Amino acid sequence: MTSDSGAAGWQGWDVYAPFYDWENRRTIGRRDVRFWTDLARRADGPVLELGCGTGRLSVPVARVAPRFVGIDRSAPMLRRLRSRLRRARLTAKSAIVRGDIRALPFRRRWRCRLVMAPYGMLQSLLSDADLAATLEAVAGVLPRGGTLGIDLVPELPRWQEYHRRVGLRGPASGGRRVTLIESVRQVREHALTVFDQEFVEWHGSRRTVHRFSLAFRTLTVPQVAERLEQAGFRVDAVLGDYAGEEWSPDAQVWIIVARRI
Numbered sequence: 261m262t263s264d265s266g267a268a269g270w271q272g273w274d275v276y277a278p279f280y281d282w283e284n285r286r287t288i289g290r291r292d293v294r295f296w297t298d299l300a301r302r303a304d305g306p307v308l309e310l311g312c313g314t315g316r317l318s319v320p321v322a323r324v325a326p327r328f329v330g331i332d333r334s335a336p337m338l339r340r341l342r343s344r345l346r347r348a349r350l351t352a353k354s355a356i357v358r359g360d361i362r363a364l365p366f367r368r369r370w371r372c373r374l375v376m377a378p379y380g381m382l383q384s385l386l387s388d389a390d391l392a393a394t395l396e397a398v399a400g401v402l403p404r405g406g407t408l409g410i411d412l413v414p415e416l417p418r419w420q421e422y423h424r425r426v427g428l429r430g431p432a433s434g435g436r437r438v439t440l441i442e443s444v445r446q447v448r449e450h451a452l453t454v455f456d457q458e459f460v461e462w463h464g465s466r467r468t469v470h471r472f473s474l475a476f477r478t479l480t481v482p483q484v485a486e487r488l489e490q491a492g493f494r495v496d497a498v499l500g501d502y503a504g505e506e507w508s509p510d511a512q513v514w515i516i517v518a519r520r521i
């Protein structure tokens with residue numbers, strides 16, 4: 261399944277990679293780090309992060325987990341993560357895999373204790389078939405009792421549509437200045453939100469424009485819970501924030517903690 265712009269959920273991230281940390285320092289920041297490091301400590305075993313990206317969460321989680329494995333389809337995102345892990349001296353206990361979460365490329369007997377799907381990661385799956393394939397792959401690497409943590413970004417369908425608005429602007433590393441010009445479209449019949457992004461980078465008087473689209477599909481918590489049960493998971497908790505507050509449909513964050521049965 262692709263969005264109406266033709267983009268599949270895994271596309272766009274390669275071009276986004278040089279700007280991902282710049283933007284997310286100004287948005288999610290470190291708000292969810294404590295939640296995931298606590299879950300990793302409690303899991304007391306190897307941790308797999310789906311869509312680990314540039315390692316915003318991978319590095320702190322790899323510090324507390326006995327073994328960390330991250331998978332992502334985007335090579336430019338993973339290049340950033342690899343150098344972060346090297347700088348943090350965490351390469352010996354970490355493995356980074358370039359691959360697609362819909363078909364996890366691990367040995368048949370490999371198992372972990374926690375699979376993390378943070379920061380809307382599963383919303384990059386644009387169809388039920390992709391979600392079902394991913395949950396089946398996850399069930400294959402978790403033993404009974406193993407944990408799957410999912411963080412959904414609920415605000416996406418509520419996002420107002422607009423065309424070419426300046427979203428963010430500011431200094432970036434290496435003396436650059438960056439402006440994000442963003443358009444948002446809702447494709448309600450497919451529960452999709454599509455962001456058309458244009459990052460304009462100024463280095464002195466040299467101007468470079470980087471364009472890409474990202475598409476996300478947002479299901480409700482009951483819909484995700486139903487898919488989880490069909491895939492052999494039991495929902496243990498649904499939280500409405502990173503401090504463990506109870507979930508409600510208008511919560512700012514939707515976190516589902518499920519167990520493989």
Ligand SMILES: C[S@@+](CC[C@H](N)C(=O)[O-])C[C@H]1O[C@@H](n2cnc3c(N)ncnc32)[C@H](O)[C@@H]1O
Pocket residue numbers: 269270271273310311312313314315316317331332333334337359360361362378379380381384385
């Ligand atoms: C929102 S970012 C999350 C990055 C990181 N986990 C964080 O919390 O900052 C989503 C990541 O998922 C990756 N991704 C999207 N679809 C994927 C797929 N089908 N298989 C593997 N990775 C995928 C993207 O390349 C991107 O790095």
